[in-house]
Amino acid sequence: MAEPLKNLLHPGLVKDMARHISRVASDFDADRFTALATDGMDTLELMQRAEQIKDALTQTLPANYVDAADSLRKALPAEGKPGLSGWALLPVNQFVSEHGLGHFDLSLALLKALTPHFTAEFGIRRFIDTEQDRALAEISGWVTDANHHVRRLASEGTRPRLPWAMRLPALVKQPAPILPILVALIDDPEDYVRRSVANSLNDIAKDHPALVADFVERHIEGASAERRQLLRHASRTLLKKGDAKALANFGFAAVRGIAASLNVATPVVIFGDKLGFSITVSNEDAAPQRLMIDYAIHHVKANGTLAPKVFKWKTLDLPAGGRHTIDKEHAIRAITTRVYYPGIHRVEILINGTVCAAADFDLRMD
Template identity: 85%
Template sequence: MAEPLKNLLHPGLVKDMARHVLRVSPGFDADRFTQLATENMDALELMQRAERIKDAFTQTLPADYAAAAGILRNALPQANTPGLSGWALLPVNQFVSEHGLGHFDLSLALLKALTPHFTAEFGIRRFIHAEQERALAEISGWVADTNHHVRRLASEGTRPRLPWAMRLPALVKDPAPILPILIALLDDPEDYVRRSVANSLNDIAKDHPALVADFVEAHIEGASTERRQLLRHASRTLLKKGDAKALANFGFAAAKEIGADLTLATPVVTFGDKLGFSLTVRNEDKAPQRLMIDYAIHHMKANGTLAPKVFKWRQLDLPAGGSQTIGKDHAIRAITTRRYYPGTHRVEILINGAIAASADFELRMD
């Protein structure tokens, strides 16, 4: 069974955090910090644990924010000295976000310094929300930083709908202020950064589909393989929904005269096994067609309703009168982001965004 996410923050890590802070601040009450941070920790989920550790910092670091920020910065890893890194920096993000607005520039500098050792995408969002123009003026300069973690922070931290983080309603409503950041990073040499750009554009597409479809059209002509992959990933929500312009951007049109026969190899699936199915696609039109084939699993929820999750599958180029059969095994196993329930589920085939075939299967839980 997968390790619970909450265990990314654990008592052993808290003790290491106390040791790193004590190294740079001999007056730090490491024992009290550890006691406060780990109290009843086992009953808390991940973000609650981070909040608890953040509160422990609030009670044990200097009340003067500038002094506290200086200690936290000095406790980051140095050239040959380990320090606060990884998930230990999630509560540091929260500390800076909660206490640092009155020291705007100092806080952004600290978040920029810590992001190579974890990420500061959670910490900078309150600054963007509070003073968007001021924050983006600073963050925009990070697109040219030599450190790819900092460049990624410029795109990831400004995502309108960043998972696990506060939403940025002003950017949800009008994402135009962050488009120059995304354009500057379209051809970043690091895939890590380019995927962040794609995710930000995909966020925007959920509220402004036409804007993203137009953006892709404007930047796809003559694009490198890497940029084309970025733009395709940025368009994934639009493509799954069959958005006509998004499909056209990648050479797809509404499918015409397509036959689709779906066959389940495993109409009954035991949890932990795989759902097997095959699809025979026939182009019954008089012209060749490019087909984007996805599938959706409609998972049963606790209340008995079904909720779909779309998965990418295959791209086919079929001549007039041509056909092809493809197969898929989809694992039904424990993951941290979904709870499964027994009963009737459904698999649905999407061809160029339109439903082409479907079949029900039974899920049994041992």
């Protein structure tokens, strides 16, 4: 079984934090910090642990924020020496977000400095939410930074619907202010940065589908393979929903004369095993067709209703009169993002966003 996410923050990490801060701040009470940060930690989930460590920082760092920020910055890795890094910087993000608004520029500079050692995407959001124009004016300058972590922070930290983080309601409603950042990074040499751009555009597509479909149309002509991959990933929500403009951007059209037959090889699935199925697709139209084939699993919820989740599968060019069979196995096992319940589930086949076949299967919890 996978290690629980909460264990990313653990007593050993807290002790390391105390050691690194004590190295640069002789008056830091490492023992008190450690006791406060680890009190009852075993009972807490990940974000609760981060909050408790942040509170311990608040109680043991200098009350003067400028001095506290100076200690945190000096405790970061530098010149080959170890320092605060990795998940230890999640509560540092929270500390800066909670206490640093009155020192806007100093705080953004600290978050920029720490992001190469973890990420500051959580810390900068309160600054954007509080003073959007001022924050974006600074963040926009990071798109040309030599460090790819800083460039990624410019796109990831401004995502309107960043998971695990506070939403940015103003950017959810009107994302235009961050589009120049995304355009500037659309051909970044690092895939790590480009994927962040794609994720931000996908966030925007959930509220402004036409805006993103138009954005993709403007930037796909003559696009490199890397940019095209970015734009495809940015369009994933729209493609799963069968958005006509998004489909057209990638050469897909409404299906014509397409027949699909679905065979479920495992009508009864024991939890932990795999759902096996296959489809045979026939093109009965007089012209070849480009097909985007996905499938949706309709999972049983706690209240007995079904909730669909769409999964990407295959792209296929099918000639007129052509016929093609595809097999698939879908694992149904314990994951951190879903709770499974027994009962009759449903699998659907979507071709260019249209449901073309469906069948049920029975999930049993052994």
